[in-house]
Amino acid sequence: MTAFITHDTVKTRYWHSLDDGRIQCDLCPRFCKLHKDQRGLCFVRQNLDDQLVMTSYGRSSGFAIDPIEKKPLNHFLPGTPVFSFGTAGCNLACKFCQNWDISKSREMDTLMSKASPDAIAQAALDYGCDSVAYTYNDPVVFHEYAIDTAQACRDLGIKSVAVSAGYVCAQPRAEFYQWMDAANIDLKAFSEHFYHHITGGHLQPVLETLQYIKHETSTWLELTTLLIPGENDTEAEIEAMTQWVVENLGPDVPMHFTAFHPDWKMLDKPPTPISSLLQARQIALKNGVHYAYVGNVHDKSADSTYCHGCGKLLIGRDWYELSEWNLDAAGCCRFCGVRCAGIFNPKPGNWGAKRKAVIMS
Structure with missing residues (x-):
């Protein structure tokens, strides 16, 4: 478990001292260099008494x-x-962040809920959840809290899911993904220009994370790209992205193309037309991606899973509701026997589209 300084502040490992008196955070490729008491761009890592601490351990936005x-x-x-x-x-x-009230928060009062890793794992078990997701903001910035929670979950047979942009350095990445059973990584675009000017980051570290997860871990991997009109939705960019995915990650990594709506600092952009999502999906399938989906729009056909062997419908989806289920107990197509890539229970769950808020005491 992580070492505490105060109830909400814990020591971190990925940093080093600089000759000028500052310390450098080595968690992500941003490499923030911090004077005494200064916080990094993430706001939750701080130079406190000449060591790097995480200031939000055990505190959640909900x-x-x-x-x-x-x-x-x-x-x-x-x-x-x-x-x-x-x-x-x-x-x-x-600039397009659709959870900006959480991810860009500079008010620690946003973190009104408190829970230990053990309490989260126990709550997941008590509520009948198969897994815990580290989501809403990027778990890279609550690295220690997420890992401690994942360890507690594994002790109870609960799986862990990371929803991340994959912007993390090699050593902490290796520590983190040994505890993750599944991940959805935002591949935000396929150009350095987009990453640099729209996200303030770089593309290459994300590609390295994708390759690491796929080839060096047992973590199940899926990708999401939010298509923003005029920014990352050209046919040429989708062609290049999907070809890279097949060549470097393989055809069985599912891709989700989701719809943008105006938010945060990109209020001048129109919502993504469904035609753009469907075109991206078709390009992915043409280039050999076995499983491609659309999101944030209603299209049952493009939300559903099909056998890449015979083309028959395997899993019907209407938003988050499952309908048809044509996988056998081993996760293979009932029609032709080809295995559907993924991690499946012998029978589908029936949670549906429900969302239930949980109050942690």
């Missing part, structure tokens, strides 16, 4: 039970409930 498909994960325990929580802060500066 707890809820969601459908696993909302993360989105379509090939990881479909139909099951996932116990979800996040903290405050983020290590990217996305």
